[in-house]
Amino acid sequence: MTEILRVNGVSKHFGGLMAVNDVSFSINQGETLGLMGPNGAGKTTLINLITGKYLTDTGDIQFMGHDITRLAPYKRCKLGISRTYQIPRPFPELTALMSVAVSALYGKDRENQSLEDAATEATHYLEFCGLFSKRNVLGKDLTLFEARGLELARALATTPKLIFVDEVMAGLNPGEAMKAVRLLERAKEEFGVTILWIEHVMAALMKAAQRVVVLHYGKKIAEGPPQEIANDPYVIECYLGSCHA
Amino acid sequence: MEFEVKREKLVLRAGKQKFEWHIEPRYWRNPLIYVGLLFLLPIVTYFLYPQMLPTIIDANLLAAIAIPLGWMTLGTGRMNFGPQFFIGAGGYAAALCSIHLGWPPAVTLLVAIVTGIIFGLLMSPLAILSGGLYYTLLTLLFPLVFLEVTFIYTDIFKGDTGLFGVAPMINVGSFTLNQLMICLLSLLMMLLYMFIVDKITRSKFSASLAAINDDEEVAAAMGVNVNKMKIISFAIPATMIAVIGWFYAHYYSTFSGITYLPLTFMLKVLMVSMIGGRVQIYGNVVGGYFIAFLELLLGMVVGDYAQVVFPIILLVLLLSLPEGLFGLYRKRRYREYLPTLHVRR
Known part of the structure; x- marks a missing residue:
């Protein structure tokens, strides 16, 4: 599969807070990549770095062969x-x-x-x-x-060629949430988009994502197939505490 | 660039860009009637009560300032509280060139346009760098600083006495006929501004402006070049307002910063914009005439107290008519080809 997005050692800090710390991952074309992590893990900040709202402190971002690290948000949009x-x-x-x-x-x-x-x-x-x-x-x-x-x-x-979906199920009732998930699946089929999906609802990611990246305190702590991630003791510890790990 | 009339639409192609506007003669009747009435008013006034011609000129010019100001407000997503700065810039540039270099109004018009473009471009980064209240306060400050400059450099700007001896715009021998000609010219200018801004707010350009007005960050994420749009929406209206300064200078044959740069003039312009309805191009005409005639009426009825009564009436109107006078009409006669562009700020 062709690589569509590559994030290399990206970091971002706000004052003394390290929001994203040396994160690297890639997304392949046509893939659905899940991005998860507890609240404040830096998921949305990472998306903001890739879409151009914030500029990275270190690292670089490659999209379809273009270096978009310093590109304005509207130019990133026009690229897809x-x-x-x-x-x-x-x-x-x-x-x-x-x-x-x-x-x-x-x-x-x-x-x-x-x-x-x-x-x-x-x-x-x-x-x-x-x-x-x-x-x-x-x-x-x-x-x-x-x-x-x-x-x-x-x-x-x-x-777009790549869509970032930020917690599409948040605040929706179960029926609406299922509709939203089906809509995303249809969008992927019909428009052939690649999806990076931030979600807390593990069940949704387990079904839809081929791979999951987990962030904690701005650092990437795990990456792999959803089943593997769901059983990772460190991920469970980060979400539920050490007594559940 | 090519024009084409296609299926009741005027199509403009410029390079890879395409703009479309509807042409539907069945909707021309009312605008033509209103424009006819606007032309008829000064002509009838000339014969019946020529002393009222300056009020009509004022109304036209106030509307002509408020119309581009509406575009600026929409496109920058911020309220400019100092549009009179550009009146000062255009007016002083035209007056100085006319007095010292003896240039005729046609040439000083170009000077005012160039001045407007320069100051518009120089100040346009404000719309990018400062937001909300900071932008409003900074724009409020500029005309006041300019006013101070006119006092400091009295040898150039002649302080509060102003510059005298600017070449008159029109001279046909008779004072009242001159007034009528200037009145018609001001009306033509206001209609031209109305036409330009109306076509812009109905084009695809306006969609990006409305998006910027609602949420700049989302607009940028959807592919809108926010900074470019803001600079365009700041510099061109600024130039249009600077041309009004040129008009004032050649209309009165004198130009003084103390008349246009203080807050009292700004209040009038903003009231036109508010009473008419923000970014309601036709509403600005209603607002311009309303404010000019209200000022005249109050001057006649309450004399010196007008300075107190005038703002009170305006405040009451603002509170009771949040959508402006024109908003009342629009609610009853709603017709749009595409959904309306609303303005939040």
Whole structure:
């Protein structure tokens, strides 16, 4: 399998806090990689480093042969990196249709694409995420589940090669969570995207991920198939304490 | 660059870019009626009560300042509290060139445009580096510092007496006819600004501006070049506002910073923007006329107390009409090809 993303010895500190400490891993094309770790382990910071919100202190990030370590976030997006947020961040004053149209317009440099062309394309992604009937609803008026769907539609509209999904199941009831997982699986099949999935719900990762990377206090402590990770004594200790390990 | 009319749409192709706008003559009636009324007002006033022409000019110019200010607010996602800085820059540049170099208004217009571009570009990093309240305070500070500069360098800017002897914009012999011509010119300028900003807020460019206004970080993650958009949305409106400074200088044949740079003028401009509804281009016209005529009316009715009563009335209106006067109309007559771009800040 072709390697799509390689993270080499990436570190980031905020003042005295080492949020990400010398983390290295890679993702292969078409793979679903799980990223897990207790709260504050540095998962979201790692995503922020790869998507360009923060710049790394040390290390480098290679995406499809390009060194993106110092690239601006919008350039990383145009190369094919997209993301969703742990706490959904839909554009509050934009309708669902316009939110996705923005991604369709700017996510990739397309020739001869007007706003209306983008809006037409956006309807396809909204339909895919089951939000077509909500196309004229403002972002702030969507429910949590709908907002997560909108984030996925927005991310897909940029025609990404790699999507970072940040705790898609958080705050959803079991039925909604299952729908969200199925949606991700369908997105992977239909659009051929590679997924890096942050999740606390182990059952979901066990089913969906081919490999899992575990972070603890900013350091990578384990990497391997989900079954192996679930039985790793150190991972169990980090999550549940030494008496359960 | 090529234009094409295709299936009731005006299509503009520039390189690899494509822009589309609807052309639907069945919706032209109301705008044409309103534009006709705006032209009719100064002509009727000229014959019936020519003393009111300066108020109409004021209204047009206030609206012409508020329209690009709306674009700036949308595109930077921040409220600029010092648009009058650019009026000062454009006005002083035009006045100084007219007095010292004897350049005619057509040439000083170019000077004002260049000045606007330079100051717009120089100040545009503010919209990237500072956010929220800091941006507002910094933009508030610039005109006041500029005002101090005009007092310090009195030999250049002539302090509070201002620069005299600027070449008049139009001279047809009669004072009232001059006023009518200037009034029509100010109206044309306001309509031109309205047309430009309207086309921009209906183009794909506006989608990125609205996204920046809502959440810069997410907009960048979705591929929008936030810094570039902010610089464009700061520098071009700044230039448009600087041209109003040129207009003031040649309209009054004098230019004084004390008239435009203090907070009182800024208050008027912001009120136009608020009363009309933020980033409501047509609302700014309503706001401009409302503020100019309210000021005139209060001056006639309460005299010197107008300075106190005027802000109180505006505050009451702001609290009771959060979406502005034009918001009332829009609620009743809602029609959009694409969902509306709202503005949060």
